[in-house]
Amino acid sequence: MRSDNLLRRERLLHPLTAVSLALVILAAFVPIFGDRLMMNIAIMAMIYIILGHSWNLLTGLAGMFSITHALFFGLGVYGMSISVAKFHLPIIAGLLVGLLINIVMSAIVGMIGSKLSGLYFVMAQVGLSQTIYTLSIQLFPLTGGVTGLSMPREYLMDKSTLYWIALILAILTTLAFAFIRKSRMGTMFVALKENPDLSLSLGSNVGKWRIMATVMSASMASLAGSFYALFMMSNNPEVFSMVISLKIIIVVIVGGIGSVWGPIVGSSLVVMDELIRGIMPTTMAPFSVIIYALVLIIMAIRHPEGLISIGRSIGLKLEGKSMKKVSISK
Amino acid sequence: MFFEMSNVTKSFGGLVANKDISVEIAEGEIVGLIGPNGAGKSTMFKTVTGFHIPDSGSISFGGKDITKYEPNKICQVGISCTFQKSQLFSALTLEESVLVGAYCRHKRKSQALPLAHRMIEFVGLGGKEEVKISKLNMFERKKAELAAALATEPKLLLLDELFAGLVPTEVELMLELVKKINEEFGTALFIVEHVLRVIMGICTKVYVLEYGQLIAVGTPEEVTSSEVVIKAYLGDDDFYAATDIKS
Numbered sequence: 336m337r338s339d340n341l342l343r344r345e346r347l348l349h350p351l352t353a354v355s356l357a358l359v360i361l362a363a364f365v366p367i368f369g370d371r372l373m374m375n376i377a378i379m380a381m382i383y384i385i386l387g388h389s390w391n392l393l394t395g396l397a398g399m400f401s402i403t404h405a406l407f408f409g410l411g412v413y414g415m416s417i418s419v420a421k422f423h424l425p426i427i428a429g430l431l432v433g434l435l436i437n438i439v440m441s442a443i444v445g446m447i448g449s450k451l452s453g454l455y456f457v458m459a460q461v462g463l464s465q466t467i468y469t470l471s472i473q474l475f476p477l478t479g480g481v482t483g484l485s486m487p488r489e490y491l492m493d494k495s496t497l498y499w500i501a502l503i504l505a506i507l508t509t510l511a512f513a514f515i516r517k518s519r520m521g522t523m524f525v526a527l528k529e530n531p532d533l534s535l536s537l538g539s540n541v542g543k544w545r546i547m548a549t550v551m552s553a554s555m556a557s558l559a560g561s562f563y564a565l566f567m568m569s570n571n572p573e574v575f576s577m578v579i580s581l582k583i584i585i586v587v588i589v590g591g592i593g594s595v596w597g598p599i600v601g602s603s604l605v606v607m608d609e610l611i612r613g614i615m616p617t618t619m620a621p622f623s624v625i626i627y628a629l630v631l632i633i634m635a636i637r638h639p640e641g642l643i644s645i646g647r648s649i650g651l652k653l654e655g656k657s658m659k660k661v662s663i664s665k
Numbered sequence: 666m667f668f669e670m671s672n673v674t675k676s677f678g679g680l681v682a683n684k685d686i687s688v689e690i691a692e693g694e695i696v697g698l699i700g701p702n703g704a705g706k707s708t709m710f711k712t713v714t715g716f717h718i719p720d721s722g723s724i725s726f727g728g729k730d731i732t733k734y735e736p737n738k739i740c741q742v743g744i745s746c747t748f749q750k751s752q753l754f755s756a757l758t759l760e761e762s763v764l765v766g767a768y769c770r771h772k773r774k775s776q777a778l779p780l781a782h783r784m785i786e787f788v789g790l791g792g793k794e795e796v797k798i799s800k801l802n803m804f805e806r807k808k809a810e811l812a813a814a815l816a817t818e819p820k821l822l823l824l825d826e827l828f829a830g831l832v833p834t835e836v837e838l839m840l841e842l843v844k845k846i847n848e849e850f851g852t853a854l855f856i857v858e859h860v861l862r863v864i865m866g867i868c869t870k871v872y873v874l875e876y877g878q879l880i881a882v883g884t885p886e887e888v889t890s891s892e893v894v895i896k897a898y899l900g901d902d903d904f905y906a907a908t909d910i911k912s
Contacts, residue, residue, distance in 0.1 A: 519768050519777070522757070526765045529754040536714055536748070538740035538769030538817050593756075 358599070362502055366495040374494045376609040378566060380602040381501035382559050386583045387590065387598025388512040389555035394584075395593035396521060397548035398528025399448045402457045403464035404583045406444075407553040409575035410436045410467070411560020416570035417477060420484040430561045437557040438550055440467075445549030449542035468575040483571035490565065497566055504562060508555055513595045515551070524548055525593075578624060585627050589634045591641025600642045604630060666725070667692040667853065668744075668821055673722035675712050682708040684877045686722070690821065695847055695854045697864040697885070700874035701898060706857045707749060709874070710825050713855075714746050715739040726821070740769055745819035747810045749826045749857075753798045759785060759809055760794040766816030777816075784812040787849075788842060804835050808842070815846065821853045822846065828860045840866055865889070873897065 365377045386408060393401045414433025418424040424432070440463075447459045471478045478484070492500075515521045523544045527534045535541050564570055573579075582605070590601025608623050615623070638644050668690040675683040682705045690696050700706050711717045713724060715736035723732045726742055734742070745766075754762045763784055767777035785791055788808040793801070801809060807827060814822060824843070828836050844867055846852050858864050864871055864885055871888045873881040875897040881888050888894055 519764075519772065519774055522761050522764050523768065525757055525761070526754050529756050530752060532716070532736075533748060533751060533753065533813075534765060535736040536716075536740055536746055537766045537813055538737050538745075539765060540737050 359506070366498050371494055372613065374498050376606055378494075378498055378501045379609055380605045381498075381505040382563055382566075383582065383586050383605045384505045384598045384602045385508045385559040385562075386556055387587045387601060388508045388595075389552045389559065390583045391587050391592065391594075391597055392512060392515065392524075392555065393548050393552035395587065395597065396516065396524040396528065397545065398524075399545060399548060400453075400457060401460065401552070402584070403460045403575075403577070403580050404556060405575050405577070405579035406460070406464040406467060407437050407441060407556035408560040408563070408579060408583075409471070409572075410440055410553075411557035412564045412570050412574045413471065413478060413560075414557065415561040415564035416484050416486060419490060419564075420479075420486050421477065423487075426490065426565070429564070430558075433557045433561045434554055437553040441549040441553030442546060444553070445546030448549060449545040464575060468572055471572045471575060478572075479570065481572060483569050486564065486568045491568060492565065500562060501566075504558060508558070509595060509599065511555070516595060520544075520547065520551075581624075582627060585631050587641075589630060589642060591643035594641070594643055596643045597641055666690075667694075667727065668855075669725050670713070671723055671725075673709075673712060673719045673724065675708055675717055675719050681877050683712065683719075686874075686879055688872060688879075690853055690855060692820070693847065693851045693853050694870065695856065695868050697868035697871040698855065698857045698874060699859075699861070699864060699871060699888075704874040705877040706874055707825060708877075710746065710823055710857060713739075713823060714744065740817050740819075743818070743820035744823065745814040745817045745821075746823035747807070747814050747825060747827055749829070751806075751810050753806055753810055753813070755799040756797070758795050758797055759790060759801065759812075762798055762809060763812045763816050766813040769817040780818075781812075781816055784816045785809075787815065787845075788812045803830060804839075807831070807839070811842070811846075815850070815852075818850075819852055821855065824854060824856045824858075826857055826859065828858060828863050836860060836862065843867065861889070 362377065365374060386404065389407070390401055390404050393399050393404075411433040414436050415426070415429035418429035418432045419426065444460060444463065447463075448456050451459055472481055474480075515524075523534070523539050526537075526539060527541045527544055531541050560574070563574070586601035586604055587597050588601070589604055590597035590599065604627070608626060611626065612623050634641070666689050668688075670686055670688040673683060673686045674681065686709060688696075698706055698709070708717065712719050715731075715734050715738065718733055723730060725731065726744060729742060731739060731742060731744075754765065757765075760778075760781060763781040764774075764777055767781040767784070771777040771780060782794070785794060788811050790805060790808055790812065793805070798806065798809060811827070827843070828839055831839060840863060843854065843856075843863075847854055847867075854867075856863065856868065868885055871881075871883065871885050872879055873888055873891075873894050880893050880897060881891050883891070
């Protein structure tokens with residue numbers, strides 16, 4: 336009976352798989368029917384999907400609350416723009432430089448996270464990210480200061496190319512997250528989040544896994560950052576801003592923390608936000624953060640497990656009904 | 666000696682939780698540890714498993730000095746434990762929880778998974794692999810924790826009040842299981858227990874702890890008839906002695 340039950344639940348995943356396929360197909364048509372604005376919005380949504388997976392890996396799986404996640408994103412942006420605009424390196428080198436800086440930074444953050452927990456970890460992160468933010472402004476010759484650097488024109492790509500790259504990156508990170516969740520690493524991450532003491536006593540090197548989680552997560556964010564530099568063709572210190580960090584957090588929490596579907600569902604918020612910004616007069620645009628806050632508050636009260644929990648509960652209800660039918664027919 | 670604690674002392678501030686403790690366990694032996702509440706039993710277990718570092722004294726296992734080892738290293742040398750109040754990993758499935766233990770010695774999922782399945786089968790939870798830990802009952806959860814600990818392939822297993830909170834029929838089933846662990850894997854067991862039925866049933870040697878000190882050691886029969894032990898448990902009143910402690 337129980338295995339029967341399990342089979343049903345497995346089957347329930349199929350509608351979700353179908354939905355994701357539909358999403359991919361729909362996404363594939365954006366460059367055909369969409370205008371520049373729509374493509375920009377879609378690209379932003381993809382970037383937040385990547386960042387969402389990155390944050391979800393660190394916080395949703397490993398349970399280390401990353402409050403200044405834009406730090407990793409921003410380093411990816413700067414790695415790319417400095418390498419390409421300042422040192423005239425190829426794009427791939429820019430990507431690697433961003434990754435390298437991020438690995439170093441995340442190893443530091445991870446080491447802090449393996450020693451400190453909770454509020455202290457959060458404070459340390461804020462300190463680090465403010466330092467980097469200030470450096471990005473002050474190191475004018477290297478970073479271009481407040482105005483930032485402009486990428487050389489030959490790197491300008493047309494929107495649909497950028498769109499395809501973003502889509503592929505988003506799909507790859509989604510698959511990577513799903514794979515990691517099922518692998519040894521993912522099991523260890525969740526175990527150390529749930530019960531660090533028991534993980535330790537079962538032989539898991541909790542400190543090492545915490546650093547690993549931070550490095551993996553930062554690498555994903557770096558990817559998004561490097562791509563963002565190519566998309567915006569410039570950098571500026573705002574990529575380190577709290578607003579981006581908060582958006583990442585909200586996207587995942589509203590979508591569903593710890594789930595591979597969370598960032599995908601949650602990125603709809605980014606779409607909504609960009610659409611609203613498009614409609615509102617420019618002076619009002621900064622107020623769009625208020626919408627994020629409202630959505631977060633409502634979701635925290637009504638559906639703390641995220642939008643996907645609504646889908647799940649509907650699924651379970653349907654399952655309940657079909658089971659009733661089966662028992663009646665018998 | 667297979668496992669040896671010699672003159673271990675651990676104090677927290679002014680409180681001496683363990684004083685001058687020496688314990689010996691032979692390979693494949695089942696040893697019990699009893700004592701009134703607050704006697705320092707859990708502290709002793711935490712010292713062995715690496716969560717506390719003793720102030721003085723040493724612990725050796727299989728010829729290695731493991732006094733200052735971290736908990737995960739202790740597990741890797743072959744000592745595993747179950748916790749007194751464990752929640753296990755409530756968000757993971759049974760299979761994943763046991764996998765955490767199996768990954769201790771097998772880095773590849775293809776090797777760890779069969780081991781995890783074997784252990785789940787061994788403790789009698791076969792068929793529940795995909796069930797979330799939060800959906801298991803108390804008895805199942807304890808067996809699940811045992812399976813996870815066994816998946817680390819320990820040579821010495823510490824059981825901290827594994828039987829607490831179980832109804833008598835479950836105690837019997839668990840007792841069978843614990844015996845089976847010892848027989849099938851040759852694992853030495855070190856059992857902290859309040860349920861004397863357990864201690865009497867399977868231990869060959871029992872240590873008694875009171876106020877942080879070992880006050881007696883011997884076979885279960887010797888220990889339960891010892892004057893000092895009866896006093897420690899029931900006070901000086903001779904009337905209650907011998908009768909209650911054995912039941």
